[in-house]
Amino acid sequence: MTVFPVPPAFLAPFAALVGVALGSFGNVLIYRVPRMEGVGGRSRCPHCSRVLTAWELIPLLSFVLLRGRCRGCRASIALLYPLVELLSGAVFPLGLWLSGWQVLPGLVLGTALWFFLLAAAMDLQTGLVSDAFSIPLLFFAGFYAFQHPGLSLLPALIGGAFFGVQWVAGGGGGGGSADVLVGAAMGFLAGTVPLLLTALFAAYIIGACVAAVLLLSGRRTMGEQLEFIPFLFAGTVIALVWGERIVQAYVGG
Numbered sequence: 621m622t623v624f625p626v627p628p629a630f631l632a633p634f635a636a637l638v639g640v641a642l643g644s645f646g647n648v649l650i651y652r653v654p655r656m657e658g659v660g661g662r663s664r665c666p667h668c669s670r671v672l673t674a675w676e677l678i679p680l681l682s683f684v685l686l687r688g689r690c691r692g693c694r695a696s697i698a699l700l701y702p703l704v705e706l707l708s709g710a711v712f713p714l715g716l717w718l719s720g721w722q723v724l725p726g727l728v729l730g731t732a733l734w735f736f737l738l739a740a741a742m743d744l745q746t747g748l749v750s751d752a753f754s755i756p757l758l759f760f761a762g763f764y765a766f767q768h769p770g771l772s773l774l775p776a777l778i779g780g781a782f783f784g785v786q787w788v789a790g791g792g793g794g795g796g797s798a799d800v801l802v803g804a805a806m807g808f809l810a811g812t813v814p815l816l817l818t819a820l821f822a823a824y825i826i827g828a829c830v831a832a833v834l835l836l837s838g839r840r841t842m843g844e845q846l847e848f849i850p851f852l853f854a855g856t857v858i859a860l861v862w863g864e865r866i867v868q869a870y871v872g873g
């Protein structure tokens with residue numbers, strides 16, 4: 621693999637800025653893909669349909685300047701939109717950092733995490749994940765894994781099977797098929813079985829904590845399904861950043 625010697629001090633802020641801008645585009649996708657709308661055309665306020673002006677489209681900054689409300693109808697803008705922009709600005713520098721600042725693997729990993737983020741955000745909003753996010757996620761995760769010497773397909777197979785079994789056991793309906801693709805992608809990103817298990821374990825712990833808080837605060841009722849892709853995203857990031865140390869502490873190595 622060719623190493624481009626780009627200093628992190630330049631690469632990190634550049635990747636963050638590009639990421640934030642991509643996050644803005646990602647928000648358009650998250651809003652329009654479930655509604656089967658094209659990506660062309662001007663962005664509008666979802667409440668009053670007013671066409672947004674150029675400065676209202678500036679990521680993050682516009683949310684702060686608008687104080688989270690539409691200038692026309694005063695409807696509040698979902699916090700998810702600036703959050704997606706912020707996290708988009710984080711996943712690309714994170715991918716580069718995890719890849720030792722090598723440009724190609726770093727950007728591939730960043731792109732995989734970006735599609736993972738969009739899948740999580742769409743799941744949070746609609747309870748479903750479009751193949752428009754899960755298939756590119758799997759593709760870039762696989763692409764990332766194939767750049768590593770000694771690639772093992774086992775983690776991806778286990779990740780896919782883990783959700784595949786649940787999907788079949790649950791009757792095979794609904795949006796469970798996206799989970800299978802996401803599970804396989806998690807396997808590719810984790811690269812090893814212990815790291816995949818760390819990612820899944822972290823996702824379930826965070827999911828259980830959030831579910832407990834939502835139940836106790838009365839915002840959810842028992843038996844109501846919780847969107848799970850955001851926890852899988854969080855678990856995968858945790859495994860990528862701290863996984864090696866967690867596994868070592870666990871096996872006492």
Ligand SMILES: [Zn+2]
Pocket residue numbers: 665666667668669670690691692693694695
């Ligand atoms: Zn409005």
